[in-house]
Amino acid sequence: MEENRTPLLERVEYYENCPGCKMDRLKQEQTGAPYMLLSFIWIVSLCTALQIASLFPFLYFMIRDFHIAKREEDIGFYAGFVGSSFMVGRALTSLFWGVVADRYGRKPVILIGIFSVVVFNTLFGLSTSFWMALSMRFLLGCFNSLLGTVRAYACEVCKEEYRALALSVVSTSRGIGLIIGPAIGGFFAQPVEKFPNLFAESSIFGRFPYFLPCLIISVYAVGVLFACKWLPETLHKHAGKQNETADPYDISELSSNESGRKDNVVELEDRQIHKPNLFKNWPLMSTTIVYCIFSLQEMAYAEIFSLWALSDKKYGGLSFSSEDVGEVLAISGFGLLLFQLLLYPPVEKRLGPLMVTRLSAAISIPLLSGFPYIAMLSGVVLHLVINLASILRNTLSVSLVTGLFILLNDAVPQSQRGAANAISITAMSVFKAFGPAGGGALFSWAQKRQVASFLPGDQMVFFVLNVIQFIGLLLTFKPFLAEPRS
Secondary structure, three states, rough: OOHHHHHHOOOOOOOOOOOHHHHHHHHHHHOOHHHHHHHHHHHHHHHHHHHHHOHHHHHHEEEEEEEHOOOHHHHHHHHHHHHHHHHHHHHHHHHHHHHHHHOHHHHHHHHHHHHHHHHHHHHHHHHHHHHHHHHHHHHHHHHOOOHHHHHHHHHHHOOOHHHHHHHHHHHHHHHHHHHHHHHHHHHHHOOOOOOOOOOOOHHHHHHHHHOOOOOHHHHHHOOOOHHHHHOOOOOOEEEOOOOOOOOHHHHHHOOOOOOOOHHHHHHHHHHHHHOOHHOOHHHHHHHHHHHHHHHHHHHHHHHHHHHHHHHHHOOOOOOOHHHHHHHHHHHHHHHHHHHHHHHHHHHHHHHHHHHHHHHHHHHHHHHHHOHHHHHHOOHHHHHHHHHOOOOOOOOHHHHHHHHHHHHHOOOHHHHHHHHHHHHHHHHHHHHHHHHHHHHHHHHHHOOOOOOOOOOOHHHHHHHHHHHHHHHHOOOOOOOOOOOOOO
């Protein structure tokens, strides 16, 4: 095997001034997981995720203060547009940023995305009208299409045996950001009312009551922007032409075949010159579709959970305060962090990414079915059970997405990884754009049918979430989902 592999590897030229070649050499010298590079991935992924859902706890009150809704019942209608505008912007530009990342490098796209958080997230907190808030969130989505690029980057900074760990870092950091972001929004919105001894009515936080949570996230983004100065590039650039070397993953795949070595080399070189059409890559497309279904369910759940927890017990809710919700989300984030970093990599190595995705989806269905009955509890028991259920639910959701990340990145070579991830982010953003509006509308409708004979009240909400989850689970099986590369 070694005799056949060595000549093929020697055919791959290394260029001293190529960042991709330098990264390949660095990976060859690695004796373990590249924890320093993974820490960069962690902070960048967290930065991209914090601002996505941080507005949900205070968006209702923000729209109310804009006085654009003529009736209180119309507030949710306008809030849905603001909540979805980020995803619309990201859907429109993700493919563009993916192509830019494949042509000019991962690092420039990452820096632009982080800088957009600093600018547009800050301006969103300073919004004085509905249209300003809507446009700032839309522009933030247009320029902050980082998730696909970061996922591609994570696959390229470590050896194949650590790829699951790298993508787990991306999904864990993203999952924690989607939890901690709303917690920040819930704790620090309207600080003059919550902390009158610290913030005066005449201060900027009195004039702009939703600025503080946005400022906290933007300050973090500034720190990440400076830290990314040391972020190494991974894209191959040879004499002004990029990605003309072979993807190491393709090399190992083709060199493992003992017969027909010369044909394999020709095939490998031809693959680099004539890139296949990504839209005809069914392993990529099928994985993307499944990812979209689960993403729709995830975004709807994120919107519904806060509404359900804050609603009164007479409507089937938990009668929680915004601080209680923030506490549950913070605890869930810590539990998620421990599981994904310590337990997910060995579980994925033993079961494989597809089986982890299927198990996570299957276990989530009975778990969500039990959520309406948690509202019957009270006191310490209620807080204990909802925290455990929330930790388990978020852990399963992130494990599911991580498995799909691995399948998606395995479906393409490095030269198309940015564009492939961009396609998935574009499609996912379209689905997620319906999540907040659809989840809010579903919850509002369910609240009005408390005495229905079939699935009354919030039982209908979690039933619909489970239907979406079940559809996604079915699509993970053949003949629909095609696994990339054996």
